[in-house]
Amino acid sequence: MGKKTNLQTFYSQSEQQTEQIAEKLAHTLQGTEMIAMFGGLGAGKTAFTRGLARGLGIDDGVSSPTFALVHEYEGRYMLYHFDMYRIGSYDDLYSTGFFDYQGQGVMIIEWSENIEPFLPEERINITIKRISDNEREIIIEGAEKL
């Protein structure tokens, strides 16, 4: 594994740029990382996931798994896309199979805020902050240098 840098900050002016940043992140992955995303409604979490999926060679349309809770994609590595928006208890989390997926592929999680105590320490944090309608600050923590 390459050297991990603690904090990397990017500014995105558009959804396309957000996807490109995520695509770059995808190229640094080893295949079993957990990526925890933080950022409210409309921050661009699904756009980020779309870019990450493309970086892993996945061309299927990526959509938010709000209803299914988890979507699975097969690319260079397996990608498990979780949405924790409706997860409010340990039992909820357990019954998504969240713990069973760990180590089986790359996991990317929307609404990580809801399950923060159960995230393993070894993970990548993505914080997306809204600056204006199109502008976002994206902070990547615990990943290799992009």
Place this chain on the structure above:
Amino acid sequence: MRILAIDTTASPVSVALLKDGFLEGEFFLNIKTTHSQTLMPLVENILRLTGISAEDVDLFAVNAGPGSFTGVRIGVSSVKGMTFASDKPCAAVSTLEAMAYSMPYRNGIVCAVMDARCSQVYNALFRLDEGNVERITEDRALSIDELKNELEYYEEDQIYLTGDGADICFKSFGDSLPSLVLTPMNIRYQHAYGTAMAAMRMADENKLCTSDELMPIYLRIPQAERELQEAERELQAKKRNNDGNANC
């Protein structure tokens, strides 16, 4: 009595066939397979290679939990399906008890532990005495520290630490409990053999169930629940603060 036993509760998958306590056949894999893809081929092959038909099986035993959410459901629903068709009885065995039944050849305490994540383990303690397995505690979820404190009470006995959580526990408190030993690899993980042996006892004690009654056993993690509720409260407070700022 012939028993077909299966386990899919964690990373291994295993299938065993026993007749009156005699082990006729057993398969065990532990390479992170997808149980939904390996279990039925293992069942099919153990029957085919032993020349025993599903109708010759009198009892279907399954580790019904604790364990991984998906794993437990795969095992339980497979046995539900097989017994729904054949109308044969089922045994819903505790995974931890099955571990204890894999090793009643010495005297001492079995401490069966499964990694439940979040620094918690699923655990139960059993006393082995001249070939008998006696349960000391219920199946429960607790922290590694809580388990260590409890084990100090059994210092006088040899304590056999077994299960997929044995390693992390041994690393955490192996040095401070000299009577603790790790079980060897051939019995470290849950095996369908232990499931069948536990099921034999359940049959003696009239604790079998029907296909309909067979259900997964899930354990709650009280500490994890508390932490999540605290996190939820903090999050709500943060949201309120943010809303407040926006209004200013």
